[in-house]
Structure formats: C-alpha cells, structure tokens
Amino acid sequence: MKCTAAIDLRDVEEMYINIDPIQAGGRLTADAMKAVIAYGDGYSVCDNCRKPFRLDYIQKPPIADFHQDLAKFVGMDEARVVPGARRGFQAVAGTYVQKGDPVMLTGLSHYTEFIAVENAGGVPLEIPKNDQNIITAEAAAARIEEAEQTFGRSPVLLFIDQVDYQYGNLHEVKEIARVAHSHDIPVLVNGAYTVGIMPVDGKVLGADFVVGSGHKSMAAPAPSGVLATTSERAEEVFRTTQIKGDLTGRTFGIKEVEMMGCTLMGVTLMGMMASFPHVQERVQHWDEHLENSRLVVDALRSIEGTEIRSEMPRRHTLTRVDTSGSFDKVAETHKKRGFFLSSALKKKGIMGVIPGATKVWKFNTYGISRAQAEYVAEAYTEIAEENGLSIVSP
Amino acid sequence: MKCTAAIDLRDVEEMYINIDPIQAGGRLTADAMKAVIAYGDGYSVCDNCRKPFRLDYIQKPPIADFHQDLAKFVGMDEARVVPGARRGFQAVAGTYVQKGDPVMLTGLSHYTEFIAVENAGGVPLEIPKNDQNIITAEAAAARIEEAEQTFGRSPVLLFIDQVDYQYGNLHEVKEIARVAHSHDIPVLVNGAYTVGIMPVDGKVLGADFVVGSGHKSMAAPAPSGVLATTSERAEEVFRTTQIKGDLTGRTFGIKEVEMMGCTLMGVTLMGMMASFPHVQERVQHWDEHLENSRLVVDALRSIEGTEIRSEMPRRHTLTRVDTSGSFDKVAETHKKRGFFLSSALKKKGIMGVIPGATKVWKFNTYGISRAQAEYVAEAYTEIAEENGLSIVSP
Numbered sequence: 001m002k003c004t005a006a007i008d009l010r011d012v013e014e015m016y017i018n019i020d021p022i023q024a025g026g027r028l029t030a031d032a033m034k035a036v037i038a039y040g041d042g043y044s045v046c047d048n049c050r051k052p053f054r055l056d057y058i059q060k061p062p063i064a065d066f067h068q069d070l071a072k073f074v075g076m077d078e079a080r081v082v083p084g085a086r087r088g089f090q091a092v093a094g095t096y097v098q099k100g101d102p103v104m105l106t107g108l109s110h111y112t113e114f115i116a117v118e119n120a121g122g123v124p125l126e127i128p129k130n131d132q133n134i135i136t137a138e139a140a141a142a143r144i145e146e147a148e149q150t151f152g153r154s155p156v157l158l159f160i161d162q163v164d165y166q167y168g169n170l171h172e173v174k175e176i177a178r179v180a181h182s183h184d185i186p187v188l189v190n191g192a193y194t195v196g197i198m199p200v201d202g203k204v205l206g207a208d209f210v211v212g213s214g215h216k217s218m219a220a221p222a223p224s225g226v227l228a229t230t231s232e233r234a235e236e237v238f239r240t241t242q243i244k245g246d247l248t249g250r251t252f253g254i255k256e257v258e259m260m261g262c263t264l265m266g267v268t269l270m271g272m273m274a275s276f277p278h279v280q281e282r283v284q285h286w287d288e289h290l291e292n293s294r295l296v297v298d299a300l301r302s303i304e305g306t307e308i309r310s311e312m313p314r315r316h317t318l319t320r321v322d323t324s325g326s327f328d329k330v331a332e333t334h335k336k337r338g339f340f341l342s343s344a345l346k347k348k349g350i351m352g353v354i355p356g357a358t359k360v361w362k363f364n365t366y367g368i369s370r371a372q373a374e375y376v377a378e379a380y381t382e383i384a385e386e387n388g389l390s391i392v393s394p
Numbered sequence: 395m396k397c398t399a400a401i402d403l404r405d406v407e408e409m410y411i412n413i414d415p416i417q418a419g420g421r422l423t424a425d426a427m428k429a430v431i432a433y434g435d436g437y438s439v440c441d442n443c444r445k446p447f448r449l450d451y452i453q454k455p456p457i458a459d460f461h462q463d464l465a466k467f468v469g470m471d472e473a474r475v476v477p478g479a480r481r482g483f484q485a486v487a488g489t490y491v492q493k494g495d496p497v498m499l500t501g502l503s504h505y506t507e508f509i510a511v512e513n514a515g516g517v518p519l520e521i522p523k524n525d526q527n528i529i530t531a532e533a534a535a536a537r538i539e540e541a542e543q544t545f546g547r548s549p550v551l552l553f554i555d556q557v558d559y560q561y562g563n564l565h566e567v568k569e570i571a572r573v574a575h576s577h578d579i580p581v582l583v584n585g586a587y588t589v590g591i592m593p594v595d596g597k598v599l600g601a602d603f604v605v606g607s608g609h610k611s612m613a614a615p616a617p618s619g620v621l622a623t624t625s626e627r628a629e630e631v632f633r634t635t636q637i638k639g640d641l642t643g644r645t646f647g648i649k650e651v652e653m654m655g656c657t658l659m660g661v662t663l664m665g666m667m668a669s670f671p672h673v674q675e676r677v678q679h680w681d682e683h684l685e686n687s688r689l690v691v692d693a694l695r696s697i698e699g700t701e702i703r704s705e706m707p708r709r710h711t712l713t714r715v716d717t718s719g720s721f722d723k724v725a726e727t728h729k730k731r732g733f734f735l736s737s738a739l740k741k742k743g744i745m746g747v748i749p750g751a752t753k754v755w756k757f758n759t760y761g762i763s764r765a766q767a768e769y770v771a772e773a774y775t776e777i778a779e780e781n782g783l784s785i786v787s788p
Binding site for chain 1: 429
C-alpha cells in the first residue's frame with residue numbers, strides 16, 4: 001500500500017505563485033477542474049460512441065464540434081487531439097520521414113522534435129541561431145541549400161518552434177515557411193509555447209502543421225495536445241488504416257494510422273475542452289501577460305550584474321536570465337550556497353525556479369496577475385538587496 | 395463559449411450499474427479521484443524533476459518506486475507508463491518491425507495491434523482461432539512454419555491477446571510463447587483485459603513484453619497504460635536517444651526514443667498510481683468477480699433462444715452473447731424496435747449495452763457487487779418474461 005500512502009496532495013498552484021518555465025500555461029481553469037472530476041473514469045467519453053466509432057465523431061460530449069473549433073482556433077482546416085505535442089511530431093515524422101532522409105530542425109529545436117526524427121530514422125540538420133538567438137529565414141535558406149548539395153535532394157520536412165524553449169524568443173516562422181515551400185518542404189510549426197497562450201494563425205504563418213500542447217499551454221491535463229493541418233496534408237497525416245487480417249479479412253474502419261486509432265478517451269480531452277472557451281478568450285489578452293512579464297524582467301535587470309539572455313524587449317513570458325554576476329556571487333559565500341535563492345523565493349511564496357540554480361535559469365510569468373507580477377518583481381529586488389547586491393536603473 | 399455550456403457532467407458510474415464491455419475496469423477508485431483533483435494541472439508531477447530529467451526517475455511523488463512495483467506486478471523486470479496500451483504496441487513494433495517484415499497476430503487481435511504493425515510497415519499474419527474461438531499453440535506453430543516457408547525467415551514479432559476483446563476468452567499464451575521462442579520470435583502479451591483485473595505473471599507466461607491498459611483495466615484515467623519487459627529486451631525497446639544536433643552538438647540525455655521522452659506527466663499517471671494498491675489487492679479477488687459474472691451469464695442462458703458465444707464456463711467477466719433467437723425476436727414487433735432492450739435496462743438502472751443491439755452484443759460485469767450482479771441477472775430474466783420469452787433451465 002506504500003504508493004498511496006506516499007502520495008502527497010499537491011498544492012503548489014494554490015499556495016504559491018508558480019513561475020515554473022513549463023507549468024505556467026497548463027494550470028487548469030475551474031471549468032477544467034470540474035470536467036476532470038466528472039470525467040476521471042477511464043473511457044469516460046465513450047458512453048455515446050456510435051458508428052463510425054472514432055473519438056472525433058463523438059457528439060455527446062461535443063467532441064466533434066470541439067475538433068472543428070480547435071482547427072479554426074489555430075487557423076487550420078483539420079485537427080486531432082494527441083497525447084502531447086510530441087505525439088504530433090511523431091505522427092508527422094512517421095508520415096514524411098523515411099530512413100536516411102534529411103530533416104530540417106533548428107539550433108533551438110525541442111528534444112522531442114529530435115526524437116521524432118530519430119524514431120523515423122531521419123538525419124537531423126540544424127538551422128543555426130544568430131547572435132541574438134533568433135532563427136532567421138536567411139539561415140534557413142542557406143542550410144536548406146547546403147542540405148540539397150549534400151543529399152542531392154530536398155529535406156523532407158522542416159520543424160520550426162514558433163517560440164523556443166530555451167530563450168522564449170519568437171523566430172522568423174512566416175519567412176522560413178516561405179523559404180521551405182519554395183523548396184517543396186512541408187513545415188511543422190511547434191506551438192507548444194504559443195497555442196493557447198497567444199493568438200496563432202497557422203495559415204498566416206504558412207504552416208502545413210501546427211502542433212500545440214494541452215498540458216503546456218492550453219490549461220489541460222497531461223498528456224494532451226493538438227495536431228492541426230491543411231485539408232491537403234490531412235489526407236496524408238490522418239490517413240486511415242488499410243491493413244487487413246490475412247485470414248479473417250478483417251479491416252478496421254476509419255481509424256487513423258498515425259493516431260493509433262483513438263487518442264484521448266477521457267479526462268485529458270475533457271479538461272482540454274472545458275478550458276477551451278477560456279483559452280480562446282485569454283489569447284486576446286496576451287499583451288497584458290506580456291506587460292506583467294516585463295515588470296519582472298525589468299526588476300531582474302535592475303539587479304547589478306544580471307543579464308537577460310532572451311531577446312529584448314520581451315515578446316514572450318518565458319525568459320532566460322543570467323545571474324552569474326549577481327545571485328551566483330552571493331551563492332559563493334552564502335551558507336545555503338546556491339539554494340539561498342529558491343529558498344528565499346519560497347519563503348516569499350514563489351515557486352518554480354530550479355532549487356540551486358543561480359547562474360542561468362528560466363522562468364515564466366504567464367497567467368499571474370498584475371499584482372502578483374509586482375510582488376514577484378519586488379521579491380527579486382528585495383532578495384538582491386538583502387544579500388548586498390546593488391539595484392541600478394536598467 | 396459553446397463547448398463548456400454543452401458539457402454535461404457525467405454521472406453514469408454514480409447513477410447506474412455500468413456493464414459496458416470496455417469501461418468496467420477503468421472506473422476510478424476513490425483514491426484515484428483524489429489524486430486526479432490534486433494533480434489535474436498540466437505538468438503537475440514535474441515539481442521535483444531533477445537530473446537525469448526523466449519521468450520514471452522522479453522521487454516525489456514516488457514515480458520511480460511505482461515503476462519498480464509495476465514491473466513486479468506483472469512479473470517482468472522493467473516497466474514504463476505509456477499513453478494507452480496501443481502506444482506500448484507501437485513502441486514494440488517500432489523497435490522490431492521493419493518494412494515488409496512478417497508479424498504474427500491472431501484472428502482475435504485488437505485493431506490497435508494491427509495499426510501498430512501497419513505503422514511500422516509490417517505484414518500481418520493471423521493465427522486462426524479454432525471452433526471454440528480459442529487461439530491454440532498448434533495453430534500458432536502451423537502458421538509460423540507457413541510464414542517461414544513464404545518469407546524464408548521467421549516472423550519478427552508475435553502478438554497474443556491474453557484475453558481477447560471479442561469473446562473474452564483465455565488463449566494458450568504460455569504454450570504459444572514456447573512455440574514462438576523456439577523460432578526466436580519475441581512475444582508481446584496484450585493484457586489490456588487482464589493486467590489490473592486478474593493476476594498476470596509475464597515470466598510464467600513466457601512474455602517478452604506485457605502491455606496493460608490503465609483506462610481499461612487499472613482504474614486509471616485515459617490515456618494510460620504500461621509496457622513491461624525483460625532486462626534483455628529493455629535495452630532494445632527502451633533504448634536511449636543517440637541523435638545529435640549536427641551544428642550545436644546537442645544530445646538529449648537518457649530520454650528513450652520509443653517513449654518520445656516522458657509520457658504521462660500528470661493526472662493520468664497519478665490516477666494510476668493512486669489506484670495501484672487497490673488494483674494489486676483486487677486481482678486477488680478475481681474469482682469473486684468471475685462468480686458474479688457467471689450469475690448474469692446463467693440468467694441470460696436461461697432465456698430461451700439465447701446463446702453465449704464466449705467459452706464456457708466463463709473464465710473472464712467480458713462475455714459475448716447472441717440473443718438473435720430471443721431479444722431480437724421481440725425487437726421485430728416491439729414499438730421501440732431494437733431499442734427496447736437498452737431502454738428497459740436503463741429504466742432498471744443498468745447501462746453499458748449499445749442501444750439498439752439485440753443480436754450479438756457484449757457486456758462486462760467486472761467490479762460490480764454480488765447484490766448488483768443478482769440484480770442485473772434478475773433484470774434480464776424480468777425483461778425477457780415481460781416480453782413473452784420463456785425462462786428455461788440452462
């Protein structure tokens with residue numbers, strides 16, 4: 001019985017301001033919490049599954065409608081829910097990448113994109129970031145041309161993170177898509193840090209695929225996500241099963257190969273659906289979240305020796321900061337060593353920064369209120385002053 | 395805002411006795427429900443993720459311990475959680491099946507096994523069921539030898555459902571595994587209807603892989619499941635990433651390729667963990683569940699013209715019944731047509747049989763109490779009598 005005994009009920013979101021880099025956009029809404037309670041049981045959405053027996057055809061709860069709304073939400077024609085953005089990458093790589101095929105990634109691609117390519121047997125080619133940690137169309141064009149020289153053919157797929165996980169920077173997605181299309185390369189836009197957080201229009205970006213994460217940015221339980229595409233590409237990535245039992249002659253209806261049939265049959269999907277109206281609304285308020293984030297960034301910049309490694313001004317709430325010249329100096333002589341910072345923050349009710357990190361670290365203020373942002377900003381400068389660091393105008 | 399407005403809170407498990415064929419084993423325990431509420435937020439299990447940054451290494455909550463317990467629970471050496479049994483099939487097929495490879499399935503294999511084979515490009519070869527709808531070792535041996543003749547080499551993988559989804563029959567798994575191993579074919583035992591419901595010992599069965607379903611049989615939210623294996627096969631199916639950024643030189647630690655890194659980062663895993671001690675306990679009471687099931691089966695058999703299509707005596711709570719000669723006769727003239735049966739059951743507080751089905755249908759009494767089983771048994775004979783069918787001794 002030890003497992004149950006050992007599970008502490010989690011209260012991070014209730015008791016603290018959480019600025020964890022990956023958790024900010026995945027906090028449930030109250031409606032999602034209600035849905036989670038009502039749909040916790042295993043196959044809870046299957047009560048009214050009728051022919052043709054596929055998740056995205058279920059009318060009650062309104063899963064079919066949700067799929068259409070979801071596609072529209074990211075400016076694409078069709079959408080499916082998947083168990084995490086990574087499973088969207090896997091589906092697309094599984095469709096387009098054969099062993100030995102060159103695939104474009106970037107110097108800031110998330111590891112799950114690399115693993116999707118590895119799983120399909122592709123050869124990864126990174127588009128380098130520039131001095132400002134931005135992936136540019138110019139760099140993409142150069143790298144694609146180099147790939148064509150080396151392989152004697154075009155790469156079969158290009159992954160671009162709309163906002164990357166390291167710096168929270170926005171990249172030249174639209175321009176890169178244009179370059180890729182001029183080489184007939186389909187483009188997957190990784191919106192794990194954007195879909196559900198800020199407005200995303202895949203058609204405007206020129207995406208063939210938009211992938212989003214439910215548990216990272218759509219206020220949904222894990223694992224959940226979305227893979228959206230164009231009508232044209234839907235026929236490829238959402239192709240239905242063709243396999244047949246060689247003795248029985250059995251076939252398997254309209255189940256989709258890359259989806260492995262149905263995907264999210266219960267709590268994850270219902271949480272995502274219940275949050276969706278709120279998510280549609282909140283992306284319209286992105287500027288406010290950005291403003292709150294800038295308050296904290298400015299406070300950090302005001303601490304002597306601290307540098308923001310992300311692009312400035314900030315265009316996303318995920319930020320990379322280098323405190324080697326400030327908090328890390330304190331850590332050298334502090335009796336708690338590097339843990340003094342997370343410890344001091346925790347005392348002030350702030351969580352989400354890796355304990356012990358005082359050199360380069362990330363935080364994400366998405367979803368906190370103006371008052372909370374002011375509080376966090378003040379907390380950082382207070383901790384700095386308490387430890388003998390100077391506050392300067394940034 | 396239409397999605398939220400349209401989500402009715404589900405009360406099937408609270409208001410009815412649910413004998414749905416796929417939902418019976420996935421009802422949450424009370425502890426799972428508590429865990430679901432506490433861990434609903436997106437990446438809720440990642441608060442204390444530290445190096446080496448992989449889900450199954452997390453100590454708090456005790457995910458690492460749970461993985462070890464889970465492997466032991468099914469008599470294997472190593473286990474990982476996956477987003478549904480199907481994703482376990484996909485991982486194994488992805489590891490062993492290359493394009494054009496022969497793969498053994500059976501005439502009763504679940505569609506997700508076929509899709510896993512299709513996704514990997516394998517050629518499916520079915521082992522036929524016998525007259526009693528059982529997959530035998532004899533049939534397996536014959537079909538494997540035939541495959542070797544045709545392909546000039548052994549099949550690369552064999553799937554066998556310990557209990558199949560159509561009849562709920564138990565098959566000759568142990569004997570089939572012995573045959574397969576004599577041809578050097580690794581064996582995947584699909585325990586979607588067994589792991590979490592009845593005792594399963596993969597080592598005794600001779601399994602190389604045991605796959606279970608959290609939302610089908612482990613009282614866990616969807617999508618969840620387990621892929622367990624031997625130490626030897628773990629190195630293959632749980633191989634870690636080798637891919638490298640060609641410009642940055644980035645590598646990606648000990649993330650596992652077929653798992654796509656981490657799998658269940660929140661509510662699904664925590665629900666599975668919270669139910670686990672109860673699941674460990676309940677498999678010891680399999681006989682009681684079987685007895686309850688036999689009560690209902692006997693009642694159905696007592697209705698003139700009704701035949702049980704599953705093996706008899708029943709060795710599983712999932713049963714296929716043919717009422718073409720009884721309830722379907724009633725449907726011919728009943729004003730509600732085929733819907734009379736589900737409607738009459740619903741009035742008596744019983745759900746889970748597809749509305750309109752009066753010919754061949756399935757039900758699963760797993761998890762209901764003795765009193766509930768008696769009630770369901772009586773409900774069937776009452777409905778029969780009310781509609782002019784005779785009750786005979788089976």
